[in-house]
Amino acid sequence: MSLNTAHANNGVLIHAGECILLFADNVSIEFHGPELHAFKNTKVGRLYLTTHRMIFNNKHINDDMASFSFPFCTISEVELEQPVFGANYIKGKVRAQPNGNWVGEAKFKIVFKKGGAIDFGQAMLKASQMVGRNGVNDVPAYAPPPGPWFEAPPPAYTPAPAGYYGWVPNVAAFPNAPPANSVFMTDMPPPYPGINGYNGYATAPPSGATGFSQPPMPPADAKAAEAAQSAYYDPNKPQCAYVPPPAYYESPPAYEMNGKKNQ
DSSP states (O other): OEESOSEETTEEEEOTTOOEEEEEEEEEEEEESOOSGGGOSOEEEEEEEESSEEEEEESOTTSSOSEEEEEGGGEEEEEEEOOSSSOOEEEEEEEOOTTSSSOSEEEEEEEETTSOHHHHHHHHHHHHHHHHTTOOSSOOOOOOOSSOEEEOOGGGTSOOTTOBTTBOOOGGGSOOOOOTTOEEEESOOOSSOBBTBBTTBSSOOOTTOOSOOOOOOOHHHHHHHHHHHHOEEOTTOTTOEEOOOOOBOOOOOSOEETTEEOO
């Protein structure tokens, strides 16, 4: 798990090949264990379940914890609680990633003020189980994306009709999609496994790898290939294609405190 590494431009920042399965707004989260000030007090914001992890984005951008990343391989002891009085919630334990801006372990409690804790928790457990088939021995160290970030194409945050290996997340319980212009992506593949492996790799990608090596192309051909690969084609609308806007040539902050970048 890493602190303040999964947000950009007041939105969520995901890896290349990572997809959002469920999105819940107005959830609260509490942490116990770490002495770091960023873990103090209850946080309120948005929660994302992706193919590789769970991500929390704080609605208060000046809080010491702007975002929190929970790779499935760092989560344990997850339980779904249904108290007689009060809202249902998810609790568990998470380990820090090396270089993740904090160290040790933390217990967490996530409350869904608008309901849906059980559906979200069951989906998280199912995704974690699927990730377990890919296996991971050590929690990989966090590394900031080396390149720019850009608006993610629609397939990164719209439900996959066919699901994943026969499993279709219960999107009916969370029908709302993330707000427009709030999902951003980097060219860096996930360093840990997801429900479909390491972003299409049979094993973990080499350190620093962003894709398969190919012979260099002429500049004109390279530009055309880049445009084709970044476009989204909808078979139901063959006359249309979605092409992401130009990248924001700014690397996401490795760490933020009170809205100020540490140099």
